[in-house]
Amino acid sequence: MSTPALRAHAEQQFADELAALVRHDDKPKPPNWKLSPWAVATYLLGGELGGEKISAKYIGQRRVIEIAIATLATDRALLLLGVPGTAKSWVSEHLSAAISGDSTLLVQGTAGTPEEAVRYGWNYAQLLAKGPSLEALVPSPVMRGMREGRITRVEELTRIPADVQDSLITILSEKALPIPELGDEVQARKGFNVIATANDRDKGVNDLSSALKRRFNTVVLPLPESVDEEVEIVRTRVASLGKALEIPAEPPALEEIRRLVTIFRELRAGATADGKTKLKSPSGTLSTAEAISVVNQGLSLAAHFGDGSLRAADLAGGVLGAVVKDPVQDKVVWQEYLETVVKERDGWKDLYRACRELS
Incomplete structure (x- = not known):
């Protein structure tokens, strides 16, 4: 067979x-x-x-x-x-x-x-x-x-x-x-x-x-114009890949995908979405394709070592691996973003704690 x-x-x-x-x-x-x-x-x-x-x-x-x-x-x-x-x-x-x-x-x-x-x-x-x-x-x-x-x-x-x-x-x-x-x-x-x-x-x-x-x-071929467009791309591709890979996890909540996409877009742009805070950008591209990979990795963690629902702790390792390609330069960029943006953002405390533990 x-x-x-x-x-x-x-x-x-x-x-x-x-x-x-x-x-x-x-x-x-x-x-x-x-x-x-x-x-x-x-x-x-x-x-x-x-x-x-x-x-x-x-x-x-x-x-x-x-x-x-x-x-x-x-x-x-x-x-x-x-x-x-x-x-x-x-x-x-x-x-x-x-x-x-x-x-x-x-x-x-x-x-x-x-x-x-x-x-x-x-x-x-x-x-x-x-x-x-x-x-x-x-x-x-x-x-x-x-x-x-x-x-x-x-x-x-x-x-x-x-x-x-x-x-x-x-x-x-x-x-x-x-x-x-x-x-x-x-x-x-x-x-x-x-x-x-x-x-x-x-x-x-x-x-x-x-x-x-x-x-x-x-x-x-340009980068996605808006957060909503990029979220939909990630959601669609994750659903397709999850089915092909037969990952036994629930479809990820859109809010988790949105948080990940927001992180990637802000670090790519070198500024927060509201334009109020300037940021350093890491050496990697932080592409939509990488966001898809991070969500899939998180789903695998949730399915095999969690309760089947994608949570902040499941995303944290993938985010860290995507952002920190250069262990010296990128680590500084990530720590600064974590402390000045993620820590202060409403509703992101769970993601901050999960990333902080790994960092």
Whole structure:
């Protein structure tokens, strides 16, 4: 008996919603797209179609998603840019699932990503036995996307070495991938495009060349505009992850999520929500994604070592771990925030005591 996947791909997890959109989608589709641009937007942003409810995968500005989708319907590649934790990878995966029905054509960018990950490699046993041949060639996800007319994802593009980045230039401009060893090339089928993600906050970033930048339309995914928007993002994702992980805890109270989101937003902004107190900011990003992780960790503590209800004591350890990345600099920032803000805020005494005990 097979064990269910820990994390299903978007096209698997939301197969019913995608199927419902296919049934009711009567708008024009670009070549080789599973859904029309309008239906792709509905899939990401949520709505109702033919009496069937489509859940929101992205909570934020509608126009940002519409621009991203419209870009992919042209010959321009899409670069999703933003600080860590702004759902770049999440949006990339769901765009690929809705457009191509497959989000798995993925190049993961690192400092050690080789050119073969973007172009192609070789099966050396076949290469030694038969010499360069199609049978010996190992296609990259990009080559497969070109052959099949599908979206290919490139995660953390700016972490890839500059010379490897530039191997995308011919692919994006000529829509062809030369194979000089065989005197051949792969021409992209209609429907092929690239979604890349990048941020400029982390260390080890390689700037894109101007030639490569011109091949992309850049869409910036912003941080959530309001506390309410960020609380809803955290609540939605925690509910989804809790179900997948089968954490036996009650859904977290919105007030606990709101307190956590408020802490993260104030430390990110360097000021309290009312603007009356200036604060030092820690070295980390304190993203929405980190808030989701803190709540999930707290739920696990509550389920396995508490009474199943998320409380301040369950959140405290996760908050401390998220804020204090540098044990010297960040500890000072956190202690100051704890004593000047958390301690004095009405209704936060339980959180102050729990954090104080750990600190």
